[in-house]
Amino acid sequence: MLRKKKPAFIIAFDATTQAMATDKLCAKNGLPGRLIPVPREITAGCGFAWKSAPEDKTILIEALTKEGIEWASTHILEI
Numbered sequence: 001m002l003r004k005k006k007p008a009f010i011i012a013f014d015a016t017t018q019a020m021a022t023d024k025l026c027a028k029n030g031l032p033g034r035l036i037p038v039p040r041e042i043t044a045g046c047g048f049a050w051k052s053a054p055e056d057k058t059i060l061i062e063a064l065t066k067e068g069i070e071w072a073s074t075h076i077l078e079i
Contacts, residue, residue: 005078009054012044014072019048032056
């Protein structure tokens with residue numbers, strides 16, 4: 001049986017270092033989400049993206065901005 005798709009907040013990165021810094025920051029601070037391969041629906045330079053629930057968008061963007069971590073784009077996708 002196929003898994004039902006649900007909305008997800010996706011942060012795409014241009015560089016692997018940005019994706020790894022996000023993973024480290026989120027693990028250190030107990031922030032939600034995980035690294036995933038970039039979904040087919042979008043493009044990103046490094047091939048990694050951060051996935052979390054749509055309601056986590058504000059807290060994640062604030063944390064990345066405060067830490068000075070840049071990202072390429074953000075999306076809400078059904079994955």
